[in-house]
Amino acid sequence: MSAESARAPRRLPRLVVGGRDLTVEAGFTLLIVAFVAVAATTSDSFLTPVNLTSLLKQMVTVGLLSLGMLVVILTGGIDLSVGSIVAFAGIVTAGLAADLPIPVAMAVGVASGIAFGLVNGTLVARFALAPFVVTLASLTTIRGLAFVYSEVPIAPADPAFLDLGTAMVGPVPLITVIMLAVFAVGGVFLTRTPAGRSIVAIGGNAETVRLAGINVRRHVVAAYTISGACAGLAGVILASRVGIAQPSVGVAFELDAIAACVIGGASLSGGRGSVRATLGGVAVLVLINNLLNLYGVQSFWQQVLKGLIIIAVILVQRVNRSRG
Amino acid sequence: MSAESARAPRRLPRLVVGGRDLTVEAGFTLLIVAFVAVAATTSDSFLTPVNLTSLLKQMVTVGLLSLGMLVVILTGGIDLSVGSIVAFAGIVTAGLAADLPIPVAMAVGVASGIAFGLVNGTLVARFALAPFVVTLASLTTIRGLAFVYSEVPIAPADPAFLDLGTAMVGPVPLITVIMLAVFAVGGVFLTRTPAGRSIVAIGGNAETVRLAGINVRRHVVAAYTISGACAGLAGVILASRVGIAQPSVGVAFELDAIAACVIGGASLSGGRGSVRATLGGVAVLVLINNLLNLYGVQSFWQQVLKGLIIIAVILVQRVNRSRG
Amino acid sequence: MSRLELRDVHKEFSGVEVLHGVGLRGDAGDVIGVVGANGAGKSTLIKILSGALPMSSGAMWMDGERVDPRSPHDAHDLGIRTVYQELSLVPELSVTENLLLGAFPRRLGLIDWKAADARARELLVRVGFGAIDPRERAGRLSVARQQMVEIAKALISEPRVLVLDEPSAVLAGADLEALFALIRQLRERGVLVIYVSHRLPEVLQLATSIVVMKDGRVIETLTPGDTGEDELIGLMAGRRLEQIYPARRDGHGQVLHRVDGLTRPGEFADIGFELRAGEITGLFGLVGSGRSELARCVFGAAPAVAGKGAHRSPAEAIEAGMALVTEDRARTGLVLGMTVRDNMSLTTWHSTSRGPLLDVARQRRDVAAMVDRLQIRPAGCAPMPAVHLSGGNQQKVVLAKWLLRDPRVLLLDEPTRGVDMATRVEIYRMVDELARQGLAVLLISSDLTEVIGATDRVLVMHQGRITGELRSADTGEDEVLALSMGRPA
Amino acid sequence: DEPSSGKTYTIGVANFLLSGPYFSGMDAAITAQAKTKSTGDLTVKTISTDANGDAAKLAADVEDLLSKNVDAIIISGGPLESAPAALNAIKAAGKPVVLVDRKFATGEYTSWIGPDNEAIGKQDGEFLATRLGGKGKVAIIKGGPADNSIGLARTNGLKSSLSKAPGITVVEAPGFGGWSSDGALTIMENLLATNPDLSAVFCENDAMCLGAQRAVQTAGKSAQIVFAGVDGQLEALQAILTGGNYVVTGLNSPKVIGSLALDRTVEILGGASVEKDTVVPSPQITKDNAAQYIDPK
Numbered sequence A, B: 001m002s003a004e005s006a007r008a009p010r011r012l013p014r015l016v017v018g019g020r021d022l023t024v025e026a027g028f029t030l031l032i033v034a035f036v037a038v039a040a041t042t043s044d045s046f047l048t049p050v051n052l053t054s055l056l057k058q059m060v061t062v063g064l065l066s067l068g069m070l071v072v073i074l075t076g077g078i079d080l081s082v083g084s085i086v087a088f089a090g091i092v093t094a095g096l097a098a099d100l101p102i103p104v105a106m107a108v109g110v111a112s113g114i115a116f117g118l119v120n121g122t123l124v125a126r127f128a129l130a131p132f133v134v135t136l137a138s139l140t141t142i143r144g145l146a147f148v149y150s151e152v153p154i155a156p157a158d159p160a161f162l163d164l165g166t167a168m169v170g171p172v173p174l175i176t177v178i179m180l181a182v183f184a185v186g187g188v189f190l191t192r193t194p195a196g197r198s199i200v201a202i203g204g205n206a207e208t209v210r211l212a213g214i215n216v217r218r219h220v221v222a223a224y225t226i227s228g229a230c231a232g233l234a235g236v237i238l239a240s241r242v243g244i245a246q247p248s249v250g251v252a253f254e255l256d257a258i259a260a261c262v263i264g265g266a267s268l269s270g271g272r273g274s275v276r277a278t279l280g281g282v283a284v285l286v287l288i289n290n291l292l293n294l295y296g297v298q299s300f301w302q303q304v305l306k307g308l309i310i311i312a313v314i315l316v317q318r319v320n321r322s323r324g
Numbered sequence C: 001m002s003r004l005e006l007r008d009v010h011k012e013f014s015g016v017e018v019l020h021g022v023g024l025r026g027d028a029g030d031v032i033g034v035v036g037a038n039g040a041g042k043s044t045l046i047k048i049l050s051g052a053l054p055m056s057s058g059a060m061w062m063d064g065e066r067v068d069p070r071s072p073h074d075a076h077d078l079g080i081r082t083v084y085q086e087l088s089l090v091p092e093l094s095v096t097e098n099l100l101l102g103a104f105p106r107r108l109g110l111i112d113w114k115a116a117d118a119r120a121r122e123l124l125v126r127v128g129f130g131a132i133d134p135r136e137r138a139g140r141l142s143v144a145r146q147q148m149v150e151i152a153k154a155l156i157s158e159p160r161v162l163v164l165d166e167p168s169a170v171l172a173g174a175d176l177e178a179l180f181a182l183i184r185q186l187r188e189r190g191v192l193v194i195y196v197s198h199r200l201p202e203v204l205q206l207a208t209s210i211v212v213m214k215d216g217r218v219i220e221t222l223t224p225g226d227t228g229e230d231e232l233i234g235l236m237a238g239r240r241l242e243q244i245y246p247a248r249r250d251g252h253g254q255v256l257h258r259v260d261g262l263t264r265p266g267e268f269a270d271i272g273f274e275l276r277a278g279e280i281t282g283l284f285g286l287v288g289s290g291r292s293e294l295a296r297c298v299f300g301a302a303p304a305v306a307g308k309g310a311h312r313s314p315a316e317a318i319e320a321g322m323a324l325v326t327e328d329r330a331r332t333g334l335v336l337g338m339t340v341r342d343n344m345s346l347t348t349w350h351s352t353s354r355g356p357l358l359d360v361a362r363q364r365r366d367v368a369a370m371v372d373r374l375q376i377r378p379a380g381c382a383p384m385p386a387v388h389l390s391g392g393n394q395q396k397v398v399l400a401k402w403l404l405r406d407p408r409v410l411l412l413d414e415p416t417r418g419v420d421m422a423t424r425v426e427i428y429r430m431v432d433e434l435a436r437q438g439l440a441v442l443l444i445s446s447d448l449t450e451v452i453g454a455t456d457r458v459l460v461m462h463q464g465r466i467t468g469e470l471r472s473a474d475t476g477e478d479e480v481l482a483l484s485m486g487r488p489a
Numbered sequence D: 001d002e003p004s005s006g007k008t009y010t011i012g013v014a015n016f017l018l019s020g021p022y023f024s025g026m027d028a029a030i031t032a033q034a035k036t037k038s039t040g041d042l043t044v045k046t047i048s049t050d051a052n053g054d055a056a057k058l059a060a061d062v063e064d065l066l067s068k069n070v071d072a073i074i075i076s077g078g079p080l081e082s083a084p085a086a087l088n089a090i091k092a093a094g095k096p097v098v099l100v101d102r103k104f105a106t107g108e109y110t111s112w113i114g115p116d117n118e119a120i121g122k123q124d125g126e127f128l129a130t131r132l133g134g135k136g137k138v139a140i141i142k143g144g145p146a147d148n149s150i151g152l153a154r155t156n157g158l159k160s161s162l163s164k165a166p167g168i169t170v171v172e173a174p175g176f177g178g179w180s181s182d183g184a185l186t187i188m189e190n191l192l193a194t195n196p197d198l199s200a201v202f203c204e205n206d207a208m209c210l211g212a213q214r215a216v217q218t219a220g221k222s223a224q225i226v227f228a229g230v231d232g233q234l235e236a237l238q239a240i241l242t243g244g245n246y247v248v249t250g251l252n253s254p255k256v257i258g259s260l261a262l263d264r265t266v267e268i269l270g271g272a273s274v275e276k277d278t279v280v281p282s283p284q285i286t287k288d289n290a291a292q293y294i295d296p297k
């Protein structure tokens, strides 16, 4: 970040519509359109219903995690524990599904995410601990708890457990609809509610916000709780989609979520980030994976290329952003 | 972080010796002494030469990575790619050891780390990209390259390959001596050289440093290069110590390295961090693992406890720090 | 052959031109005063000549040679040193390091800290700021002290051109005198000094020529002997200002806030005063006398240890109708990355929302009205990030944020710092109007004239204690200054 | 320090990585077998360590066990290919070492007990070739970096038997399933897009097959595609038993291997001369015999 501020500003045209600066969003739209155009013309399999449906599904987990992560990142924090929460929520849901009605079991799964988020947030806000270490520690602890709950994967016998993950709303998977709804709510929350604006402002300058009489701690706790809730929901959805919950799932999920936010222009020092652009970041990440697979790039080279493409994408995005 | 600044400052006594504020360092010494005292009195195996030697060895990898990480963190950046560099440097060294003299192969391993660091630094500084995403991308790419170099682990036939990892300097393993030497040099670099001070200052306020006529970019590049070099060295040492280099080694090593820095009081927004306290952070992390093993805590409960202990440690450290 | 000459400098940001062909020239030993309303382009011009910003077009000469400083480093090599308007020390580092960054004395390749501290101390003494401990962390110094360090930093090696952007805004008393003495010394040694300030008497006293800027152009170049404050203000504002300070108010109403025995060891002790409806109370003191801490404490932003009259939290203070305009707008007044609109409505988000949602329409209306009422420039600034506003306009945004809360007790800590004369008059008029509507106002200021002129009553602090209370109408600058130095009036 | 007249063996169990049902099952089986073995005047104790995936720590754990003066060491090397430093230390201490599951590529050991991964792959391949009637398209989902050589062995085995059926084509999924159900689910979804005409899928372990099976079911192609896995994970056995499209797996039981390894170690300590390498048979599990492998828990 440091070096960013050290650059002289560039002067490039910006896209401003109705007083809103949409340059970054427009850049994303272009980028994604370009991706899709290339994919559609070079691969027969890309524009098939099967592939499009699976793309929509693949966005769900990383999408939900990214939205929660964005809220935390906006406060200037970070939540590394989301992958472990995915595992815990999933395994608990699958475990309880044997004894409880499935919706109740799922609610408990999401609630466990909320509880972990609350703990993370409290440690960060009330005890003023560094978010990176707090959530790194809870990453470890929650992963351990998932294994303590069940060392082995759990596959609920009731086929209704799969419903959430397989249902369709017209041509769109239900879970994708859920994710988009969460993004819509998240967008309204961050741009149109006092709490959401406060969270953004806290990341910009917490002291100014505190002096404006806003309870900084409570908002920070709320941010981590939202992230925990999103991770819990992602865990429940993932377990339902796969039909089996593993305590080992979700390792390094947090990195993809953070990457989606940053590709979407969020600043890790807080105060800057957009819900729409984050969704764009999620789409870009999922598209990269999809394309590498469609082209049949061999696995290790996939990793090599994935890294290089991400760099290329953020280079393109930076040009957009620096038109400031 | 945000919430940290929102707290009213506390005024607690500080330990100042010869104009230097040693409160944090003293807190660490106390913490480590407490750990050791508890361990020595409750476990017969702790104070055995074998255990102490292996403790000293276990500090080496995370220690080297932490020092490099600290330099990067001081600039306000982060280096997630160190674990992948460990893998790449190790596998290349082991691969080349078949054809080249072992010291030359090892030098090439370290040099590969330097090269990756240079690329990371250039992308961050010259193209003003977010360090998190740049190094996340290079984490992926470098890991892929390690596998492209060799899909399977390589164990050099020449037993001299193990020498570096097994040699002793009196009662202390050579690799520990190397690590301590690197810390000593790092300490002098950061506190006593213009380049080191510039790196610290850049993390505090890059614009000011730029306005002071200092080449910010060059120093940022240097910081990532140092981190790459440390990771390369760690990879070579690890391969020699284990006798075999795996392309899959080092996953999540970056998290431990960052944790060591932050436990040592470094601020992820840059400008604040101490070499000695980072060494303390490394010692704490290694001690936690060692103790949980000595007490025979079951492995998943180990994870649960490890996270909780880390939180406890940073709570204690925060009390120290907030005496500001 | 002049020491420095700029010709036809243009500068645009994001396609908007803010400098429209500015020229500037000065000889060795000159002190060029640069004055102009907020947003006139003074800081932008200065950043260009010190290499911090590239010009869009134009040319620059030094001692007859064409130069083109593309970075601060280039400018340093040319002997141009600059003290910027916004404080920019590295808070984590010591004063010594901040001063010598990039020029440490070395022994065997390593920094020689002993020599460095000695050199820093010597430098501070030489420039008249010997009271500052070079080993202190810069972030722990008061704003005024930090400003002094900034000035010292520019003098680490003898410059050919020294640029000072509002150096005096946070200085008072002896510190100000030290600065003036320094500038005179530099002049005698043949340094060209460019001095940007809103404090016109200072400019008139120091400058050998005065450049008046308006809307990105130089509209006049004057000689101090031939002009006066009124003329300058008239040129800057484009109109005559009848009267700087409003008439005093009388018939003060009930006590709206009472402080009694308030103490925080090390900062201030046994503070007692009353703020009454319709009255403006001034609070004067020298750097570090504890005024800012006192105000923060009353507002609940920092804890008190003993005494009555301090709120427990800012939220409680605001609920009780109190507002605090802090002295450091960048660090505690604004969220710089957010829009002007967001910044202004920060205090009213929660109170004006409709259901769970913000009342965006009302927010837009309120903000537009405030931009209009306080004449914030540029007029279309509402969707701009606050960081893009000039310093004075940023200050107005902070003020607007609190006015939108309709406070009853207004604490103003250096509210006119960096604000141009016309706007100051505007602020005085507004504060006066607010007082007449029944508000109680505490005006903390380091500007002696202002603290007497704009208030009804002046409290004077010295080393954390109130050493005197004077009726503004019956007192003079000497008396206030004496009390602030711990001498009986 | 044992007062009884009998013998006591203390056996160190050095685990490379415990988090994973296969490896924790192995460790549990060894410990359980030690209890069973302790009868009359023989006491067998075990001390387990977990290197948590850190090869260097495995070496340290082994040194630690040696310092506790264990009589022998069992190494559950997991995805590790070799551990020269650990083996050197054991050799220097003159203690026997038994490897389970993973036969290290280098270094000296006393005995190894584990599966023949290539044979399991072959077995699956033969079954699929028959099942598909010698024609069709078979996809392979690989686990990935963390345990690449085991996967390679399984895949190579599969390919070697499929290559004998000229009507069968093989596609390797380009990405890795990461040995997990969720990872393989995504890989399978992508495969379905590029290869809609698949007739079978082989996964390098059962966990991945379970995820892939889910993707195929969701896509409505369960009737078209059959699955072959490796391991004998409970859920896979249950799926095979139902007679659906999960048709075969090869047993790779940590329980069997673990208890055999403990037995072997005790034999070695008793002075017996033993076979150096023992391949534990991996029976093919299909609908017909799945019931007998489902553990009544």
Ligand SMILES: Nc1ncnc2c1ncn2[C@@H]1O[C@H](COP(=O)(O)OP(=O)(O)OP(=O)(O)O)[C@@H](O)[C@H]1O
Pocket: C013, C014, C018, C036, C037, C038, C039, C040, C041, C042, C043, C044, C045, C085, C377, C378, C388, C389, C390, C391, C392, C393, C418, C420
């Ligand atoms: N980075 C930027 N991007 C866009 N506009 C800018 C930027 N920096 C300055 N401006 C605009 O340029 C104009 C001149 O600003 P400048 O800071 O030079 O004024 P100034 O004369 O120093 O005012 P003040 O007395 O308030 O400090 C203002 O309209 C300001 O909003």
Ligand SMILES: Nc1ncnc2c1ncn2[C@@H]1O[C@H](COP(=O)(O)OP(=O)(O)OP(=O)(O)O)[C@@H](O)[C@H]1O
Pocket: C139, C140, C141, C142, C143, C144, C145, C266, C267, C285, C286, C287, C288, C289, C290, C291, C292, C293, C294, C327, C446
């Ligand atoms: N962050 C800080 N840490 C430590 N001491 C501080 C800090 N800020 C201010 N002080 C000290 O507290 C005392 C009171 O400072 P305060 O800022 O309240 O004074 P002031 O009269 O408002 O002066 P100024 O003109 O500098 O604002 C001074 O001695 C000052 O040096």
Ligand SMILES: [Mg+2]
Pocket: C042, C043, C044, C085, C165, C390, C391
């Ligand atoms: Mg200015």
Ligand SMILES: [Mg+2]
Pocket: C291, C292, C293, C327, C413
């Ligand atoms: Mg003050």
